[in-house]
Amino acid sequence: MDKILYLSQFDLMSSLSEADLIEMDGMTSITTIAKNRQIQTPDTFTEGFYFVKRGKVRLYTLNPEGKQFTLDILTEGNVFGEMNGISLGTRAVYIETMEECDICLMNKQRFEQFLIEHPEFMMRLMNVLSERIKRMSELTQTLALGSLHEKVIHNLFRLAEQMGCIQEDEYYRIQLGLTHQEIAWMAGATRESVTIVMQDLAKAGRIRTGFKSVSLHRDEIATLRKITPHL
Numbered sequence: 231m232d233k234i235l236y237l238s239q240f241d242l243m244s245s246l247s248e249a250d251l252i253e254m255d256g257m258t259s260i261t262t263i264a265k266n267r268q269i270q271t272p273d274t275f276t277e278g279f280y281f282v283k284r285g286k287v288r289l290y291t292l293n294p295e296g297k298q299f300t301l302d303i304l305t306e307g308n309v310f311g312e313m314n315g316i317s318l319g320t321r322a323v324y325i326e327t328m329e330e331c332d333i334c335l336m337n338k339q340r341f342e343q344f345l346i347e348h349p350e351f352m353m354r355l356m357n358v359l360s361e362r363i364k365r366m367s368e369l370t371q372t373l374a375l376g377s378l379h380e381k382v383i384h385n386l387f388r389l390a391e392q393m394g395c396i397q398e399d400e401y402y403r404i405q406l407g408l409t410h411q412e413i414a415w416m417a418g419a420t421r422e423s424v425t426i427v428m429q430d431l432a433k434a435g436r437i438r439t440g441f442k443s444v445s446l447h448r449d450e451i452a453t454l455r456k457i458t459p460h461l
Contacts, residue, residue, distance in 0.1 A: 246351060254344065257337040263327050270325040278335055279311040285331030286406070289323045290415060300415040302365070303328070303406070305393065309358060314342055318359055378419055382427050383446075385416040386437065387454045390446055401438045401445035408444055 246254065260283065263269060269280075269287060282304050289302045289310070301323060304310060310320040313336075345352045365388070376384065386404065395402035414424040428444075431437045438445040 246348070250348065250351075254336075257340045257344065259335050259337075261333050261335070263331050263333055265327055265329050268324065268326045269333060270320075270323070272322045272324070275312075275321050277311070277313055278338060279309055279313050279316075279341060281334040281336070282306055282308050282310075283332040283334045286328040287325055287331060287333075288328050289320060289325050291323055297418075298415045299418045300412070303389065303392065309355075313338060316355070316359070319363070378417060378423060378427050379431065381417040381419070382413060382424060383431065383436065383450065383454070385413065386444055386446055387451065390451065395446070395451075397448075398445060400448050402448060402451060403438075403443055403445040407442040409442060413444075 270276075284306055287304050287310075288300055289304065290298050290300045292298055310318050310325065312318065312321050345355070389406055389408070390402060390404045393404055393406040395404055397403075410425050410428060411421045413428070414421045417424060419427075428437070428439060432439055436447055436450050438447070
């Protein structure tokens with residue numbers, strides 16, 4: 231595995247020179263984790279910054295009844311964790327792989343020194359934290375005030391912006407396989423109720439569904455971008 235090549239593809243790393251990437255490579259330890267395995271629970275949290283080098287991971291919480299609620303899905307180049315007072319808000323959550331992943335852990339002492347010596351990188355890290363906070367604030371408002379239809383559409387749009395889309399006629403297919411159960415976890419609802427909502431949205435032409443695939447109509451995306459331009 232060419233770790234330097236992977237690191238150079240991270241948006242977060244784009245401000246670094248090749249020499250800096252080589253230095254960061256020396257701070258990196260990589261673990262390959264199989265699909266549907268827990269990386270962290272609130273009880274097993276350990277301080278450190280982690281990079282998703284390959285694959286996708288899901289961040290979620292559990293209520294007292296054991297019901298899951300998905301907070302976020304992170305893909306290649308995203309970071310999670312907490313170190314020396316810098317937190318990305320993932321201390322008290324469950325994190326599990328959605329597919330086989332390569333997870334990169336940064337050495338704490340060497341990474342802290344690296345941040346001091348590379349202020350541009352530090353600023354990019356702060357931007358990641360700021361964007362995460364904005365997204366979670368928007369999600370909280372939608373979950374508190376919106377109908378289930380609005381919650382489902384909002385989360386599908388959020389995924390479309392994160393994962394990217396492929397245009398197919400008047401629809402944009404989200405580049406992530408999704409089951410109704412996974413959508414239900416994001417909306418904080420039951421699979422049965424989300425299935426009914428998905429059928430309603432499809433009949434209205436707002437979405438198009440296939441086997442583990444969801445597409446948003448272009449008018450839906452245009453409307454949502456006006457409402458939530460920072461997403």
